[in-house]
Amino acid sequence: MYDNLPAEISHNAHPAHKLTLKLVTSDDGRPFRCNGCREPGSGEGRRYRCDTCEFDLHTSCAVAESTLKHPLFGDLEFKLLHSPSPPSADGKFCNACGHVTSGFVYHCSSKDLDLHPCCAALKMETVLPGGHMLELCKEAKKDCLVCREKGHPAGTSWNKKFLDALRKHKLWAYRWNYGGGDDGYLHIACMKKIAVQSWEQTYQDSPGGGIVEASVPVMKSMMQWRLFRNTDNSSREKTAAIELVANTAQIFSQASSSAPH
Secondary structure, three states: OOOOOOOEEOOOOOOOOOEEEEEEOOOOOOOEEOOOOOOEEOOOEEEEEEOOOOEEEEHHHHOOOOEEOOHHHOOOOEEEEOOOOOOOOOOOEOOOOOOEOOOOEEEEOOOOEEEOHHHHOOOOEEEOOOOOEEEEEOOOOOOOOOOOOOOOOOOOOOOHHHHHHHHOOOOOEEEEEOOOOOEEEEEHHHHHHHHHHHHHHHHHHOOOOOOOOOOOOOHHHHHHHHHHHOOOOOHHHHHHHHHHHHOHHHHHHHHHOOOOO
């Protein structure tokens, strides 16, 4: 996570006014959409904001480095673009989460790869409160415990052409060991949906909170239902997976306030 962040910055994405570092410590902050990468953000935590124009940037977007080398891509260099690179035949999407890139993006021209800044900032390893170690991987080796797919998240509103393109690429997932030498996987895309739903639910439940996309399914409940309905899942796997889901919002909140690798 960034240390010693400046209290105020000037940014080319919003030249009219300076952006002020905001810290919301309560859980009643309304979730927002970053005006840089166009990806969602938690209402709680740090971000840069112009109150006059209601302009927000994830910290990871506001003070992003101009170039990036990510551990999952070796020596490949990514350059920060403030608008998406020209679309390829497969369209433009983040090679971590599979979501369309429509704003700030790290782009590798030699391999035509793209990463949202907040995805690039996800920790390579993290330990959950229950002690399970998570490891970021370029692909899931087993079915994701939310969508039950390996290569790409299922059950989305993406059109067929886009899904066909995604099948050519492997999307990132977190892997964790839940005992007995067994591993489980959860797509970054599925985790992001869970995080957004968690932020929205927290805001709805807060004093003075409003209804934010109430029609969105509660991903945490859906995952618990799928896990316990599937008799192939061991009790250790169920416990570890639900622990991961419970901490998903925090994982993404930290990423949006952290430096890409």
